[in-house]
Amino acid sequence: VVLNRLGSERHRRLSGDAIEAIGLPVVGAILRDPTLNLPERHLGLVQAGEYDDLMAHLDRLADMAEKSLDLDAIMALATPFTPASGGFTDALVPPGQRIALAEDAAFTFLYPHVAAYWRKAGAEIVPFSPLADEAPDETCDVCWLPGGYPELHAGKLAAAANFRAGMTLFAAAKPIHGECGGFMVLGEALEDASGDTHAMLGLLGHST
Missing domain, CATH: 3.40.50.880 (Class I glutamine amidotransferase (GATase) domain)
Structure with missing residues (x-):
């Protein structure tokens, strides 16, 4: 479990202890930080192509991940996933030439x-x-x-x-x-x- 938008270290401790008490490992804790938010509009997020500061924002997220997540623990918990093979048999056929x-x-x-x-x-x-x-x-x-x-x-x-x-x-x-x-x-x-x-x-x- 990754705890997100925590209000304080006390919030992190109380939430983390409760989750770990039922046997789920807590592998990260992210404090509330407005600079990590993506701009929103009705029906969803502003699209990547409209976001001038996208690369700088991705850098901030990467820095946050290194600081706040136990990446080694996440990798240890991860298991390989092989998606089912598929083709285009159910794809939307071209509506015209x-x-x-x-x-x-x-x-x-x-x-x-x-x-x-x-x-x-x-x-x-x-x-x-x-x-x-x-x-x-x-x-x-x-x-x-x-x-x-x-x-x-x-x-x-x-x-x-x-x-x-x-x-x-x-x-x-x-x-x-x-x-x-x-x-x-x-x-x-x-x-x-x-x-x-x-x-x-x-x-x-x-x-x-």
């Missing part, structure tokens, strides 16, 4: 293994940036809007006339998939964190 993929700060949640499998299966991914007012390539077979934080960029997306027109044109003849944040953008309107409402694509009838 050429996939127009929204890719920028508003749309970041496509899992790398999904894109890797699509490419391995022979599909071509054609990225475009809604925040740069780019439309999906009209020669693609399908358009994919992954998750992300479009509510942080709702005003810019609402003003992206070329993106909006291109999506409407694309939707008239070909399928569009939106998941999580991408699904939000497909709707009529999106309310941002300040409570302001912005018009979205209007391809579906919901508002979020």
